[in-house]
Amino acid sequence: xxxxxYSICPDCGHEFPPPEREKHDGSASTAGVLSGEVTETDxxxxxxxxxxxxxxxxxxxxxxxxxxxxxxxxxEYHSEWICVAHPKGSYAWQKASTWWQARSSEPMPDTVxxxxxxxxxxxxxxPLTITVRSVTxxxxxxxxxxxxxxxxxxxAAGNAPDEPDYNWPDDDDIPF
Numbered sequence: 001x002x003x004x005x006y007s008i009c010p011d012c013g014h015e016f017p018p019p020e021r022e023k024h025d026g027s028a029s030t031a032g033v034l035s036g037e038v039t040e041t042d043x044x045x046x047x048x049x050x051x052x053x054x055x056x057x058x059x060x061x062x063x064x065x066x067x068x069x070x071x072x073x074x075x076e077y078h079s080e081w082i083c084v085a086h087p088k089g090s091y092a093w094q095k096a097s098t099w100w101q102a103r104s105s106e107p108m109p110d111t112v113x114x115x116x117x118x119x120x121x122x123x124x125x126x127p128l129t130i131t132v133r134s135v136t137x138x139x140x141x142x143x144x145x146x147x148x149x150x151x152x153x154x155x156a157a158g159n160a161p162d163e164p165d166y167n168w169p170d171d172d173d174i175p176f
Contacts, residue, residue, distance in 0.1 A: 038133060038135050041134070042130070042132075046073070050120060051116060052064050053067035080143050083095065083096045084112050104124050104151060105123075125151045130143050131144050
Protein backbone atom coordinates (compact mmCIF):
# COMPACT_ATOMS: atom_id res chain seq x y z
CA UNK A 1 0.00 0.00 0.00
CA UNK A 2 1.40 3.43 -0.98
CA UNK A 3 0.25 7.04 -0.72
CA UNK A 4 -2.06 8.34 -3.48
CA UNK A 5 0.34 11.17 -4.40
CA TYR A 6 2.92 8.72 -5.83
CA SER A 7 2.88 8.52 -9.62
CA ILE A 8 5.48 5.71 -9.64
CA CYS A 9 5.56 2.78 -7.20
CA PRO A 10 8.74 3.04 -5.06
CA ASP A 11 8.95 -0.79 -4.79
CA CYS A 12 8.40 -2.07 -8.34
CA GLY A 13 8.62 1.09 -10.50
CA HIS A 14 5.10 0.73 -11.95
CA GLU A 15 3.95 4.06 -13.42
CA PHE A 16 0.34 4.88 -12.52
CA PRO A 17 -1.80 6.61 -15.16
CA PRO A 18 -2.60 10.26 -14.45
CA PRO A 19 -6.00 10.83 -12.82
CA GLU A 20 -8.92 11.63 -15.13
CA ARG A 21 -10.04 15.21 -14.68
CA GLU A 22 -13.42 16.62 -15.67
CA LYS A 23 -13.33 19.19 -18.44
CA HIS A 24 -15.20 22.44 -17.97
CA ASP A 25 -16.35 25.27 -20.22
CA GLY A 26 -13.87 27.90 -21.30
CA SER A 27 -15.87 30.65 -19.62
CA ALA A 28 -17.63 30.95 -16.30
CA SER A 29 -21.39 30.55 -16.13
CA THR A 30 -23.55 33.50 -15.19
CA ALA A 31 -26.16 31.20 -13.63
CA GLY A 32 -26.90 31.51 -9.93
CA VAL A 33 -25.01 29.29 -7.53
CA LEU A 34 -27.63 29.00 -4.81
CA SER A 35 -30.84 27.07 -5.35
CA GLY A 36 -33.70 29.42 -6.20
CA GLU A 37 -31.42 32.27 -7.29
CA VAL A 38 -33.03 34.32 -10.08
CA THR A 39 -31.16 35.64 -13.11
CA GLU A 40 -32.87 37.86 -15.70
CA THR A 41 -31.22 38.45 -19.07
CA ASP A 42 -32.35 40.68 -21.95
CA UNK A 43 -31.94 39.43 -25.52
CA UNK A 44 -32.38 41.12 -28.89
CA UNK A 45 -34.71 39.04 -31.08
CA UNK A 46 -33.54 38.50 -34.66
CA UNK A 47 -36.48 36.33 -35.82
CA UNK A 48 -39.53 34.45 -34.54
CA UNK A 49 -40.89 31.02 -35.56
CA UNK A 50 -44.43 29.81 -34.88
CA UNK A 51 -45.47 26.15 -34.89
CA UNK A 52 -48.05 23.69 -33.58
CA UNK A 53 -46.89 21.82 -30.48
CA UNK A 54 -48.30 18.53 -29.22
CA UNK A 55 -47.29 17.64 -25.68
CA UNK A 56 -45.24 14.46 -25.50
CA UNK A 57 -47.30 11.52 -24.28
CA UNK A 58 -50.56 13.50 -24.33
CA UNK A 59 -53.75 11.78 -25.49
CA UNK A 60 -55.06 12.83 -28.93
CA UNK A 61 -57.88 14.93 -27.44
CA UNK A 62 -55.45 17.01 -25.36
CA UNK A 63 -55.32 20.61 -26.66
CA UNK A 64 -52.33 21.60 -28.75
CA UNK A 65 -50.38 24.79 -28.06
CA UNK A 66 -48.78 27.51 -30.15
CA UNK A 67 -45.01 27.15 -29.83
CA UNK A 68 -43.12 30.41 -30.25
CA UNK A 69 -39.35 30.21 -30.77
CA UNK A 70 -37.37 33.44 -30.49
CA UNK A 71 -34.01 33.45 -32.22
CA UNK A 72 -31.56 35.55 -30.21
CA UNK A 73 -28.14 35.44 -31.81
CA UNK A 74 -26.51 32.96 -34.13
CA UNK A 75 -27.79 29.72 -32.65
CA GLU A 76 -29.57 30.64 -29.43
CA TYR A 77 -33.32 30.12 -29.11
CA HIS A 78 -35.80 30.74 -26.31
CA SER A 79 -39.27 29.21 -26.47
CA GLU A 80 -42.69 29.64 -24.96
CA TRP A 81 -45.99 27.85 -25.39
CA ILE A 82 -49.25 29.77 -25.82
CA CYS A 83 -52.44 27.88 -24.91
CA VAL A 84 -54.68 29.18 -27.71
CA ALA A 85 -56.81 26.00 -27.94
CA HIS A 86 -57.39 25.46 -24.20
CA PRO A 87 -60.98 25.75 -22.91
CA LYS A 88 -62.29 29.32 -23.09
CA GLY A 89 -62.29 31.01 -19.72
CA SER A 90 -59.58 28.77 -18.24
CA TYR A 91 -56.49 30.35 -16.71
CA ALA A 92 -54.29 29.12 -19.59
CA TRP A 93 -56.71 30.51 -22.20
CA GLN A 94 -56.90 33.88 -20.41
CA LYS A 95 -53.08 34.14 -20.42
CA ALA A 96 -53.07 33.24 -24.13
CA SER A 97 -55.75 35.84 -24.84
CA THR A 98 -53.74 38.55 -23.05
CA TRP A 99 -50.60 37.50 -24.99
CA TRP A 100 -52.49 37.65 -28.33
CA GLN A 101 -54.20 41.00 -27.62
CA ALA A 102 -50.83 42.61 -26.79
CA ARG A 103 -49.58 41.65 -30.27
CA SER A 104 -52.53 41.83 -32.66
CA SER A 105 -55.62 43.81 -33.58
CA GLU A 106 -57.19 40.57 -34.87
CA PRO A 107 -59.37 38.47 -32.53
CA MET A 108 -57.67 35.45 -31.00
CA PRO A 109 -58.20 32.35 -33.17
CA ASP A 110 -60.00 29.26 -31.91
CA THR A 111 -57.41 26.73 -33.09
CA VAL A 112 -53.64 26.52 -33.07
CA UNK A 113 -53.64 25.91 -36.83
CA UNK A 114 -55.40 29.26 -37.36
CA UNK A 115 -52.99 30.96 -34.95
CA UNK A 116 -49.93 29.70 -36.87
CA UNK A 117 -51.46 30.75 -40.20
CA UNK A 118 -52.27 34.24 -38.89
CA UNK A 119 -48.84 34.61 -37.30
CA UNK A 120 -47.12 33.58 -40.54
CA UNK A 121 -49.29 36.12 -42.43
CA UNK A 122 -47.96 38.94 -40.27
CA UNK A 123 -50.83 39.79 -37.91
CA UNK A 124 -48.61 39.71 -34.81
CA UNK A 125 -46.31 42.53 -33.70
CA UNK A 126 -42.65 41.63 -34.02
CA PRO A 127 -40.80 41.29 -30.71
CA LEU A 128 -37.68 43.44 -30.55
CA THR A 129 -36.31 42.19 -27.22
CA ILE A 130 -37.27 39.60 -24.63
CA THR A 131 -36.31 39.16 -20.99
CA VAL A 132 -35.62 35.58 -19.92
CA ARG A 133 -35.79 34.59 -16.24
CA SER A 134 -33.68 31.63 -15.13
CA VAL A 135 -34.10 30.18 -11.66
CA THR A 136 -31.34 27.91 -10.39
CA UNK A 137 -32.72 24.43 -9.81
CA UNK A 138 -35.67 24.83 -12.22
CA UNK A 139 -35.65 22.91 -15.48
CA UNK A 140 -37.11 25.58 -17.78
CA UNK A 141 -36.50 29.30 -18.23
CA UNK A 142 -39.43 31.73 -18.59
CA UNK A 143 -39.89 34.71 -20.85
CA UNK A 144 -41.15 37.46 -18.57
CA UNK A 145 -41.04 40.68 -20.61
CA UNK A 146 -41.21 41.78 -24.22
CA UNK A 147 -40.49 44.90 -26.17
CA UNK A 148 -42.78 44.76 -29.19
CA UNK A 149 -42.82 46.62 -32.47
CA UNK A 150 -45.99 48.24 -33.78
CA UNK A 151 -49.16 46.15 -33.91
CA UNK A 152 -49.94 45.49 -37.58
CA UNK A 153 -53.15 46.90 -39.01
CA UNK A 154 -55.87 44.48 -40.11
CA UNK A 155 -54.63 42.17 -42.86
CA ALA A 156 -56.76 41.00 -45.78
CA ALA A 157 -56.92 37.21 -45.87
CA GLY A 158 -53.91 35.72 -47.61
CA ASN A 159 -51.90 38.97 -48.01
CA ALA A 160 -48.97 39.28 -45.66
CA PRO A 161 -47.88 42.88 -45.06
CA ASP A 162 -44.28 42.13 -46.00
CA GLU A 163 -45.26 40.93 -49.50
CA PRO A 164 -45.16 43.91 -51.86
CA ASP A 165 -47.67 44.20 -54.66
CA TYR A 166 -45.64 43.87 -57.83
CA ASN A 167 -46.97 45.30 -61.07
CA TRP A 168 -45.11 43.01 -63.41
CA PRO A 169 -44.89 44.17 -67.03
CA ASP A 170 -46.27 42.04 -69.83
CA ASP A 171 -43.88 39.45 -71.26
CA ASP A 172 -43.51 41.62 -74.39
CA ASP A 173 -42.02 44.47 -72.33
CA ILE A 174 -39.23 42.42 -70.76
CA PRO A 175 -35.94 43.14 -72.59
CA PHE A 176 -34.42 39.67 -72.28
